[in-house]
Amino acid sequence: MHGIAYDPIHDEFTVPQQFGQAILTYRGGANGEEAPIRVLQGPHSQLDAPEHLDVDSVHNEIFVPTRDGAVLVFPREGRGDVAPIRVLRGPDTMLGGDAPLAVDPVNNLLIVGGTAGRGQTRLLIFNRTDSGNVKPKAVIGGPKSQLYAFGGPFAVLPSKGEILVSVRGPGPYAELSSEEACVGVWSIHDNGDVRPKWTIGGPHGVLRMPRGIALDVKNRNMLVSDKRLNAVLTFHFPEIF
Amino acid sequence: MRGLIANRRVAIPLAICLALWLGLTADLRRGPRLVSYDALPPEDGAECDPSSPGISPAAGLSLVAGELPLRDLLLRDRLLQARVAAETQDASQRKPERMIRDPYAAYSAVAVDAAHDEVVLTDENLFNIWIYDRGAKTPPNERTELKRIIGGLNTKIEFQCGLYIDPANGDIYAVNNDTIDTLVIFSRKAIGDVAPDRELHTPHGTFGIAVDEEKQELFLTVQHDNAVVVYKKSAKGTEAPIRVVQGDDTGLADPHGMALDTKRSLLYVTNHGSSHQVRARESRRRGAAPGFPLDRDDAVPGSGKIGPPSITVYAKDAQGNARPLRTIQGPKTQMNWPTGIAIDEDRNEIYVANDGGNSVLVFDASAEGDVAPIRVVKGPASLVSNPTGVFLDKKNNELWVANFGNHTSAVYRADANGDVAPLRVIRSAPADQPVPGLGNPHPLAYDSKREQVLVPN
Numbered sequence: 001m002h003g004i005a006y007d008p009i010h011d012e013f014t015v016p017q018q019f020g021q022a023i024l025t026y027r028g029g030a031n032g033e034e035a036p037i038r039v040l041q042g043p044h045s046q047l048d049a050p051e052h053l054d055v056d057s058v059h060n061e062i063f064v065p066t067r068d069g070a071v072l073v074f075p076r077e078g079r080g081d082v083a084p085i086r087v088l089r090g091p092d093t094m095l096g097g098d099a100p101l102a103v104d105p106v107n108n109l110l111i112v113g114g115t116a117g118r119g120q121t122r123l124l125i126f127n128r129t130d131s132g133n134v135k136p137k138a139v140i141g142g143p144k145s146q147l148y149a150f151g152g153p154f155a156v157l158p159s160k161g162e163i164l165v166s167v168r169g170p171g172p173y174a175e176l177s178s179e180e181a182c183v184g185v186w187s188i189h190d191n192g193d194v195r196p197k198w199t200i201g202g203p204h205g206v207l208r209m210p211r212g213i214a215l216d217v218k219n220r221n222m223l224v225s226d227k228r229l230n231a232v233l234t235f236h237f238p239e240i241f
Numbered sequence: 242m243r244g245l246i247a248n249r250r251v252a253i254p255l256a257i258c259l260a261l262w263l264g265l266t267a268d269l270r271r272g273p274r275l276v277s278y279d280a281l282p283p284e285d286g287a288e289c290d291p292s293s294p295g296i297s298p299a300a301g302l303s304l305v306a307g308e309l310p311l312r313d314l315l316l317r318d319r320l321l322q323a324r325v326a327a328e329t330q331d332a333s334q335r336k337p338e339r340m341i342r343d344p345y346a347a348y349s350a351v352a353v354d355a356a357h358d359e360v361v362l363t364d365e366n367l368f369n370i371w372i373y374d375r376g377a378k379t380p381p382n383e384r385t386e387l388k389r390i391i392g393g394l395n396t397k398i399e400f401q402c403g404l405y406i407d408p409a410n411g412d413i414y415a416v417n418n419d420t421i422d423t424l425v426i427f428s429r430k431a432i433g434d435v436a437p438d439r440e441l442h443t444p445h446g447t448f449g450i451a452v453d454e455e456k457q458e459l460f461l462t463v464q465h466d467n468a469v470v471v472y473k474k475s476a477k478g479t480e481a482p483i484r485v486v487q488g489d490d491t492g493l494a495d496p497h498g499m500a501l502d503t504k505r506s507l508l509y510v511t512n513h514g515s516s517h518q519v520r521a522r523e524s525r526r527r528g529a530a531p532g533f534p535l536d537r538d539d540a541v542p543g544s545g546k547i548g549p550p551s552i553t554v555y556a557k558d559a560q561g562n563a564r565p566l567r568t569i570q571g572p573k574t575q576m577n578w579p580t581g582i583a584i585d586e587d588r589n590e591i592y593v594a595n596d597g598g599n600s601v602l603v604f605d606a607s608a609e610g611d612v613a614p615i616r617v618v619k620g621p622a623s624l625v626s627n628p629t630g631v632f633l634d635k636k637n638n639e640l641w642v643a644n645f646g647n648h649t650s651a652v653y654r655a656d657a658n659g660d661v662a663p664l665r666v667i668r669s670a671p672a673d674q675p676v677p678g679l680g681n682p683h684p685l686a687y688d689s690k691r692e693q694v695l696v697p698n
Contacts, residue, residue, distance in 0.1 A: 001697040006686040019515035021545025043543030212685035225682040231342035
């Protein structure tokens with residue numbers, strides 16, 4: 001499972017279930033073997049191997065990337081065999097397969113991870129409501145960007161227009177761990193081969209294989225999971241909030 | 242002044258500012274020429290007044306120049322690099338305020354090397370293989386004395402879940418799950434951060450392992466593809482499987498553990514229950530290895546099902562879209578994430594590590610359908626907690642359980658039943674240590690209402 005989204009407005013959280021090709025939504029306080037309150041699954045859904053997702057709790061939509069390079073958008077309250085209400089797909093989108101994504105409901109943006117050849121990835125920024133074969137409005141990536149590979153799902157801080165990305169590092173053990181790994185922060189207004197505004201926890205810091213990122217805005221904390229450390233780290237980081 | 246100039250933190254910015262001014266003046270005098278630059282690592286103290294002409298980000302990216310002397314070009318490049326570096330604010334050395342991390346091993350699979358009287362355990366937390374004396378006596382509430390350990394980046398050990406010990410020579414076959422697509426094999430003499438003696442490139446998401454010593458075949462389950470792949474036991478590198486079990490009729494559904502009944506030529510597989518169809522779609526195959534099962538790129542959209550857990554039973558030489566000979570499944574079975582599985586061919590019983598049910602279930606191996614287990618080891622005295630591995634030591638008539646949930650591997654009489662205390666315990670941590678239960682955490686979510694972090698594993 002490579003995605004989870006907590007919806008603070010409706011107090012529920014949503015996860016992809018890859019093997020069963022489903023999107024499961026639970027009440028926020030779910031505990032133990034509690035059944036989901038909604039299951040989205042079936043032939044009309046077009047879900048192939050959902051690993052990532054994000055939920056736009058303002059506009060009530062769920063965004064799910066597919067393995068073959070599309071982003072499916074479902075109604076948040078969709079249940080059963082529901083077709084997507086929008087599909088972002090086509091060569092102009094530059095979308096790869098099953099990349100992490102994040103929705104910025106305030107600035108009306110959809111940020112999707114993409115590949116740009118071996119050892120390089122990029123952030124593709126679309127309008128939130130884009131559909132069909134549209135070009136991204138901005139692309140962040142290139143040698144100076146240090147976007148070697150995504151470690152996992154990224155986070156968006158709409159109030160500051162920041163994108164927080166876990167970046168895997170290169171090196172002889174890159175598959176397992178890298179001292180070059182870090183969390184990088186870019187702006188939603190960035191475009192091109194732009195260096196991160198901040199690097200946190202690395203390079204040569206505590207992180208080895210950062211993955212998911214979550215933000216605790218109230219306490220101005222950034223939470224990061226790290227595969228190699230098999231840990232969840234909380235950085236107090238008021239500068240970015 | 243000498244002291245000031247000798248101060249690198251001051252001298253370099255001054256030199257860079259001077260060079261910028263000279264360079265820009267030269268730019269205006271001579272015709273345009275594109276100057277490219279590659280960024281260098283940030284340099285301490287390289288600061289310059291951002292209001293100086295020519296050092297806005299836009300100017301930096303579109304700078305043109307005339308035929309500048311090489312020295313000036315280099316100096317200006319350094320200025321630009323300093324400017325770019327200044328754009329990245331460095332919090333690389335910031336320490337986390339808190340960290341949720343278990344400092345002790347979380348055992349995931351267990352096997353006994355009866356010939357050498359050792360017990361071997363994989364660890365999904367610290368990524369080691371731990372070897373103890375089989376009969377090690379652990380003082381109450383203390384850690385068990387270790388015999389040797391294999392671990393470190395050279396070993397390629399990470400989130401290991403399946404384990405097999407070669408009865409002839411003690412070789413350790415340890416299955417990496419879904420972060421490293423490599424089966425690693427160590428000799429029993431391996432110790433520390435050593436490269437595996439042999440590696441085999443596998444499909445993504447292998448979990449269980451079984452070996453048919455008579456036929457010299459090695460079986461692996463593949464969670465992501467709902468498949469079983471069979472290799473020559475000696476396979477290495479990118480050698481292809483010799484056969485694959487996969488298809489709509491197989492009943493494989495997120496397969497995990499595996500056990501072979503060589504007497505009856507049967508293969509038992511535990512399934513967590515989720516599945517989807519696959520169809521060969523060449524247009525979507527991305528570097529699929531020869532002989533591998535169809536993978537996620539071949540998934541039929543919308544075909545997914547989330548079903549109850551099961552044990553499916555096949556002929557040992559099954560291949561292709563083989564139907565199970567029998568299926569054990571239903572509420573009476575008490576199965577809830579059945580994971581590791583072992584078989585007693587003489588008593589015709591199968592032992593199942595029932596992860597979600599905090600129990601070890603023992604079934605008549607001939608069972609079919611919705612049947613109750615004939616024995617259940619479960620309860621606080623038993624110490625069974627999120628068990629993911631089981632091993633039956635026939636030589637000593639003992640049942641071993643790897644408990645992911647409490648830093649222990651516990652051993653019982655093979656016929657144990659109910660809430661029985663273990664005969665012995667291998668313990669990686671003092672008994673009172675908390676267990677965060679992290680196992681390959683990936684995404685995170687923050688529940689702002691409850692001020693809790695949600696961590697799928």
